[in-house]
Amino acid sequence: MSERSGRGPHPIPLPHPQGASPPGSRCFAATTARQAGEGEGEAVSPAGDAKKIRIATCSLAGCFGCHMSLLDIDERLFGLLELVEFDRTPLTDIKHCGPCDIGIVEGGVCNAENVHVLKEFRKNCKVLVAIGACAITGGIPALRNNLDLWDCFQEVYCYEGGLECGQIPDDPELPLPFDKVHPIYEVVKVDYFLPGCPPPADAIWKFLTDLLNGREPKLDYEMLHFD
Amino acid sequence: MSKTITIDGLTVPFRDGQTIMDAALASGVYIPHLCHNPEFKPHGSCKLCTVNVNGRNAASCTMPATEGLQVLNDTAELNDERRALVQMLFVEGNHLCPSCEKSGNCQLQAVAYYLEMMSPHYNHFYPTREVDASHPGILLDRNRCIYCELCVRASRDADGKNVFGLTGRGMATTLIVNSASGRLGDTTLAVTDKAVQVCPTGALMKKGLAYTVPIGRRIFDHHSIKDVQTGGGHE
Incomplete structure (x- = not known):
């Protein structure tokens, strides 16, 4: 791990985006993902584990919609997995983030645990990416920022219909909620932002391929959305 | 010549x-x-x-x-300054695009797209502002108001009704409604008034339209505000 941590993103080949050609003649129709990864495009690098870019992802005060959109890159995931390996993500179920090249954070900061996770990501990730409206503006959870937190809890846990002996959870293991939800850049330094609710899969793909190929990420007009 | x-x-x-x-x-x-x-x-x-x-x-x-x-x-320099101004507009109000009906038709958002604003950069104020839903056909959501005074000008100069005004200074500026109760429902504002059409954000909106045009098929989803405002005039 340590010998890898000194290396930044480098040019690596990726298959073409989905939709460039009809099913049947696409990248993986006749080749395996590994072959495709070595086939064409920019500078070829061996697909050995030692060269893989290590990525961690997490969702703080988010809905996992951005993660769903990441999965929505569909078959391009196979090509991506030839080039990257995952550290802590909801997919690997690894609980703590180790040294990584790229950290991708979905969701804003709404409680004390979010801050701990976010700081762990910042400490371990060379490049930290805020993905989605919540990580960038607070998003939908920030709609409660102008309401009293106690009023919110009472509304949800006590007054809402269909509850029996409603009570506000107070288990000491529950993280301390904040009175306001904040975007992650108000807590740690963020290197890149990828807006959207969620960002479209094509925007995530464009962003990741730019980053993995050592380019400054740039989205086309129709890929940049705040909604 | x-x-x-x-x-x-x-x-x-x-x-x-x-x-x-x-x-x-x-x-x-x-x-x-x-x-x-x-x-x-x-x-x-x-x-x-x-x-x-x-x-x-x-x-x-x-x-x-x-x-x-x-x-x-x-120029890059002027556009950097413009982007900073737009970022300040975003953090001074509560501009949460995913929950806003105006998203995709909003000029504030469109200018941010044009200037490639990737984040609001500054710390959010999350100010507490009033929503006025008292009018049967029009919603006034001050969370999205940028104090451009267009509704004030339109109501005064085009509609001849003088429904809106800005009061206070600096950070204390607010949009007020010209009725004894201060509520929109107690004014003569009509859904067809120019004042309702000119709001560049989602502060003043006709009720009942909601998502009849879905997100993703709205004007600034596909067209830069540069093309919209120099080609087809104002939306």
Whole structure:
């Protein structure tokens, strides 16, 4: 791990985006993902584990919609997995983030645990990416920022219909909620932002391929959305 | 021979009485703006239309065009400053696009897209502002108001009703409603009034439209505000 941590993103080949050609003649129709990864495009690098870019992802005060959109890159995931390996993500179920090249954070900061996770990501990730409206503006959870937190809890846990002996959870293991939800850049330094609710899969793909190929990420007009 | 100014090296004709913004729009040159609407008297408050005129910065919507002015508009430096202004507008209000019906048709959002604003950069204020839903056909959500004064001007100058006004100064500025109760439902404002059409954000919206045009098929989802405002006029 340590010998890898000194290396930044480098040019690596990726298959073409989905939709460039009809099913049947696409990248993986006749080749395996590994072959495709070595086939064409920019500078070829061996697909050995030692060269893989290590990525961690997490969702703080988010809905996992951005993660769903990441999965929505569909078959391009196979090509991506030839080039990257995952550290802590909801997919690997690894609980703590180790040294990584790229950290991708979905969701804003709404409680004390979010801050701990976010700081762990910042400490371990060379490049930290805020993905989605919540990580960038607070998003939908920030709609409660102008309401009293106690009023919110009472509304949800006590007054809402269909509850029996409603009570506000107070288990000491529950993280301390904040009175306001904040975007992650108000807590740690963020290197890149990828807006959207969620960002479209094509925007995530464009962003990741730019980053993995050592380019400054740039989205086309129709890929940049705040909604 | 008509009089001309130069914008980013392009020769742009103008008539006496026109501002730099008027001349630019007439020639299809886009200068980012939010508080300006050619149908109303310029307000000069959002400062997004700031251009460099003969070496000095000035608001192009209020600066009269005069023969031979050398104007710089689409420069990296000016666009950086414009982006910072838009970022400040975003953090000063509660502009949460995913929960806003206006998303995709919002000029504030569109200018942010045009300037490639990837984040609001500054710390959010999350101010507490009032929503007025008392009118049967119109919603006033002050969370999204950027104090451009367009509804004030439209209601006064076009509708002749004087429904809106700005009060307070600086950070304490708020949009008020001209009725004894201060509520929109107690005014003569009608859904068809110009004041309701001109809001660049989602602060003043007709009720009942909601998502009849779905997100993803709205004007700024596919068209840059530059093309919309220099080609087909104002939305």
